[in-house]
Amino acid sequence: xxxxxxxxxxxxRVPRVRLIDDDGTQLGIKTTDEAREHAxxxxxxxxxxxxxxxxxxxKVMDYGKxxxxxxxxxKQARKHQSQIQVKEIKLRPKIGVHDYNxxxxxxxxxxxxxxxxxxxxxxxxxxxxxxxRGRDLLLKLAEDVKEIGAIxxxxxxxxxxxxxxxxxxxxxxxxxxxxxxxxELREEAVPGDGDGQGDAPAGDAEPQPGEEVVxx
Numbered sequence: 372x373x374x375x376x377x378x379x380x381x382x383x384r385v386p387r388v389r390l391i392d393d394d395g396t397q398l399g400i401k402t403t404d405e406a407r408e409h410a411x412x413x414x415x416x417x418x419x420x421x422x423x424x425x426x427x428x429x430k431v432m433d434y435g436k437x438x439x440x441x442x443x444x445x446k447q448a449r450k451h452q453s454q455i456q457v458k459e460i461k462l463r464p465k466i467g468v469h470d471y472n473x474x475x476x477x478x479x480x481x482x483x484x485x486x487x488x489x490x491x492x493x494x495x496x497x498x499x500x501x502x503x504r505g506r507d508l509l510l511k512l513a514e515d516v517k518e519i520g521a522i523x524x525x526x527x528x529x530x531x532x533x534x535x536x537x538x539x540x541x542x543x544x545x546x547x548x549x550x551x552x553x554x555e556l557r558e559e560a561v562p563g564d565g566d567g568q569g570d571a572p573a574g575d576a577e578p579q580p581g582e583e584v585v586x587x
Contacts (some may be wrong), residue, residue: 375438377418377419377434378418378419378422379416379417379418379419379434380407380410380416380417381407383403383407383417383419383427383429384403385403385426385427386402386403386426387400387401387402387403387426388400388401388403388406388417388419388426388427388428388429389401389424389426389427389428389429390406390409390429390430390431391420391428391429391430391431392409392430392431393413393415393430393431393432393433400426403417403429406429406431409431410431413431415431415432415433416431416432416433416434416435417429417430417431418430418431418432418434418437456484456486456487457486457487457488457489457536458481458486458487458488458489459488459489459490459491460474460477460478460481460488460489460490460491461490461491461492461493462474462490462491462492462493462508462512463492463493463495464492464494464498464501464504464505464508465498465504466508475512475515475516478490478512478516478520478537479516479519479520482516482519482520482537482539482540482543482544483519483539483543483544484544485539485543485544486539487523487536487537487538487539488520488536488537489534489535489536490509490512490534490535490536490537491532491533491534492505492508492509492526492532492533492534493531493532494531494532494533495531499531502528502533505526505528505533506526506533509526509533509535510526512535513535513537516537518540518542519539519540519542519543519544520537520538520539520540520543521537521538521539521540522535522536522537523536523537523538524536
């Protein structure tokens with residue numbers, strides 16, 4: 372972590388500074404003691420902002436507030452720069468209803484995590500002669516999850532695979548967040564009754580971040 376080397380208040384050792392007031396007014400060259408007294412009279416800090424100048428430039432400000440606002444700006448910048456997570460789900464064109472619903476559940480979970488989902492149809496043998504079946508399946512999936520996912524890349528045949536990319540909509544995660552909150556309220560209000568409901572079957576376990584879900 373970078374250590375703050377900015378000199379403020381008593382740590383400013385130079386004899387004179389070019390002083391800027393808290394409203395941006397240029398106050399000219401002052402002794403450092405005069406500049407500090409001016410800042411302290413306003414319950415503010417004297418901050419060296421251009422150490423290499425001759426004389427160094429110092430500004431009157433609330434340094435704690437300034438540091439906080441700068442950190443918020445950095446966090447916002449990092450948030451915008453963060454990479455979008457892409458998950459992948461693989462299906463077969465002749466997938467059964469139960470397996471389809473399981474895979475759709477994974478897609479919904481990924482979208483609710485606000486990740487993009489790459490959905491791949493894998494063709495084998497003579498299945499490649501009917502690519503429209505894969506396209507129909509992908510479009511059906513997109514229709515089934517349209518509340519939380521929108522097509523960002525239309526179904527495209529790539530060798531023996533057909534690929535479609537779904538991106539989260541503004542509704543993604545909203546319902547899940549509300550359900551989690553309601554569940555927490557129920558748990559606070561009702562003590563455990565010892566019913567001991569079993570865990571979900573291993574086959575339906577939620578994939579870990581970054582894990583690729585592959586049709587067996």
